[in-house]
Amino acid sequence: MIRVVVVDDEALVRSGFALILNAAEDIEVVAAVPGGQALAAVAAGAPDLVLLDVRMPDVDGLTLLGQLRSLPEPPVVAMLTTFDSDEYIAQALRRGACGYLLKDTDPDDLAPLVRSLVRGAVVLAPKIVPAVVDGYLRHHHDPGPDTERAAGLSERERTVLLLLAQGLSNIEIGRQLHLSTGTVKDHVSALLAKLVVTNRVQAALWAQRAGLLDEDTAP
Known part of the structure; x- marks a missing residue:
């Protein structure tokens, strides 16, 4: 089973992702929590993948990303966002995020994307790829x-x-x-x-x- 922790400040988003992913036979959402509970949930659930909201009121998503990637056995982390031009994209990738997904991802695509992330693939929402490349090149001349x-x-x-x-x-x-x-x-x-x-x-x-x-x- 692929073990997943969903971290988002909105209960509706957390429950929606959990419902969609738990419907897959090979995926289990072991926790769906707000940002302040993320580290404890990861320690308890030992997930393969964390889907992490970028913008949360109780904790900074980028700071939390750094903490997760610093763990002795860090999970794969993919960032979640509502915006396809999020200014945090480059920072998240530099800090070790292995994917960047939009929250309006087609539900039918979500489980395959999770499988790809856990297998080691790079997963970027198609809408944000130009922003990723342009932003990276703009800051590295x-x-x-x-x-x-x-x-x-x-x-x-x-x-x-x-x-x-x-x-x-x-x-x-x-x-x-x-x-x-x-x-x-x-x-x-x-x-x-x-x-x-x-x-x-x-x-x-x-x-x-x-x-x-x-x-x-x-x-």
Whole structure:
């Protein structure tokens, strides 16, 4: 079972997400709580994934994200928002969020998105992708370090990075490259270390910034 904690200040949103996700046979919402109860709920429920509201009156979502990512065994965290132009997007991704979903996500899409997040895929609501890329590029003008690091990537590392940037999970990358999931996981971990980034979203944005997505290096 995929264990999920939903953190949102609105009881209606919490109950709605819990109802939709609990209808899936392989997903269990172990807690649906406001921000002030999030850390206790995560400690008690040991979730695989936390769906975390960005804006809450009782606690700052970004601060809570940092606390969750600092745990010894941190869960995957995806941010929830009502706005497709949220100014917190870049900050959340830099602090380790692995996804950014809108609260009006189609209910039929929610369970598949949760599965993708837990498998290691990058999940961004389509409406916010331009804001993510534009915001990241706007605040990172110096291409020097990226160009240098890009030149140091092996052909295999570039291929894995491009597939990762397309949103593929480790399992899906393994299928395309005929590698085991464990081998792909090792490649991704090595990539994150080499690129000096903390998660797959940042790696995907790094690839965009370095211009790799414009190159014809697909396998």
